[in-house]
Amino acid sequence: MSQKILTMKLLKEKYGVCRLDKTDEIPNWAKKSDFFSITKTLDELSIVCSQNSIPKNIKCEKDWRMLKIEGTLDFSLIGILATISTVLAQKEISIFALSTYDTDYILIKDNNIDNAIEALINENYKIIN
Template identity: 65%
Template sequence: MKEKILTLKLLKDKYGVCRLDTTSSVPEWGEKGEFFSVTRTSDEMSIVCSEKNIPENIKCEKNWRILKIEGPLDFSLIGILASISSILAERKISIFAVSTYDTDYILIRDADVNNAVEALSEQKYNIV
């Protein structure tokens, strides 16, 4: 049996990726749940959060699941996202990645989760 190289945790909720105007304040609904991420640029503000908290009138893409790479990961590590995204690309699975100081989170469409878990498991990743 191949030795597992990294552990990824599949978070239980479904998530949405929302787009707000760059001048918007971070809404209260965007900060609820096990995971949320806010990114502001000169062009937009993006919020990734639990889809059950997203109001109807917000522009967003829903039905994402999250694989969290169990960390913390050292900044000197190279190619983690590249390896995972390559494996998933071979299966025609698109991703949306979010990185934090300690680790990376890979968003995968809910319809692709089983295929993604299978592909990553075959390549020595441990999925919990």
């Protein structure tokens, strides 16, 4: 499916996706992780970080693993996430995607990570552990 071989790195930690109230301040525990992403909208404050950083009383979905697309992606590139999500959707694997200025991150539930990696390798993606 993909024309150019993309390399993805499987990050070691497990992550949680948290939902806080839109009026909440950004908590310090969220910033203790090596990787964290914070998004505030009109409806919510959403935080992705190491699940070990998340207090027990926080509404969250845990046990996500993360694949990072290696290298810097040019803004003119089209269909990177669409192609990856299609490959995984065909295997009935849901994702949670994050994009940064440089690259994209794909979160996949831990119980599906092996199947996701196999599906991506079969489509000529290179996966680094």
